[in-house]
Amino acid sequence: MFAIIGFSSGVSLTERPEVIQSSLLAKAYYSLGLFVVGGMDIGVPTGGPLYGRVLLWLAYFGSPLLTASAVIEAVLRVVSPQGWKLRRLNNHIVIVGAGNMTVSYLRVLRLHSPNIPVVVVDHTIDRVRELEFAETFDVSVVVGDITHDFLLRALKLKRAQRVILMGNNDFHAFEAASKILRLYPHLASRVILHCSNLRFLRAMQETSIAKLCVNFNTYNLAAKGLVRDQLLAHFEHTVEKDIVVLAGFGLFGQTILEELLAKANEQIEMVGIIDVNAYNRVEIVDEQQKLGNAYKREVLQGNVAHPEVWRQLEEKMDLTQGEPVIILGTGDSANNLRTSLWIKQKYPNALIFTRTDDVSQFAKEVCEEHDINSISITQLLEDNIPLEWLG
Secondary structure, X not given: OHHHHHHHOOOEEOOOHHHHHOOHHHHHHHHHHHHHHOOOOOOOEEOOXXXXXXXXXXXXXXXXXXXXXXXXXXXXXXXXXXHHHHHOOOOOEEEEOOOHHHHHHHHHHHHHOOOOOEEEEEOOOOHHHHHHHHHXXXXXXXXXXXXXXXXXXXOOHHHOOEEEEOOOOHHHHHHHHHHHHHHOHHHOOOEEEEOOOHHHHHHHOOOHHHHHOEEEOHHHHHHHHHHHHHHHHHHHHOOOOEEEEEEOOOHHHHHHHHHHHHHOHHHEXXXXXXXXXXHHHHHHHHHHHOOOOOOOEEEEEOOOOOHHHHXXXXXXXXXXXXXXXXXXXXXXXXXXXXXXXXXXXXXXXXXXXXXXXXXXXXXHHHHHHOOOEEEEHHHHHHHOOOHHHHO
């Protein structure tokens, strides 16, 4: 623009004096040439008003500099695209971990905040997952160790909006949180830390690092959503106190029990617990949650799919009366589904839930046909991610 104004003001060129009489299109052509060869082939400005010569000289020096900077920028993007993206980060979210939980979080995040910059960091990320992050969620991917000072500086955490630790190593997550909060204390309460081991999470709850973070567990979020959105309404609907059977007492079953006793203890008559390792798991839960004799229960150790276990349970509680809640919550989706069909035939009055990890269209169709509730850990997680985590 400076060059065109200069040419139009009446400034001539030592090697191309005819430019002063040329058309606007020709002046534009000479102006564009400055970006490639400067003024080497057309000479220097001469004559005309002072302001016109000043504008032309600015164009003579500025155009080659703009061209050079554009070339350098393009080279940097090709040679180190990751470094280029990181340098421009601002008001962004950093996610550590590239597993399915991160995919769930990104799916929900993009529904609420489609334009917020996001960086995913992990030790190793396979090519397919990297492409999924980039093309589906518009996410930058960095391979590295979040506990390294160099990477922490490169991630521009001083300007970050939130850090979410979703890796598969709980100790490493707390280590990363400790280092991040020591270097960037303003992120206190904005570091969200997932801990897969509930025993470890409960043991860490009173530490200073845990108190500075938002701590969560996938099964805990899922269980809270299940109890709040589906079970409490059922308990309100039934006149008598309810029987609840937790067929599978791993992390999911344990957190369901914890939530039930916190939100609906007065509405529950008895809890039946079935698990292949029931005695040990119940003992650990009693010690950690300090539930003690706060509720009536029957504990049976055995495979939830074995008829003998259910025969023993029948001797302890009557599942033919009322609308007992039976949750098939083991980590074996096929076993849960098969057993739930058998249980529904045996106790058609029961409200039965069968768990899958990911959303299963097949399981949903089968359950709809037989009046069974299909619940997915992934779907429960996505439905219960707090809104304040999304921006």
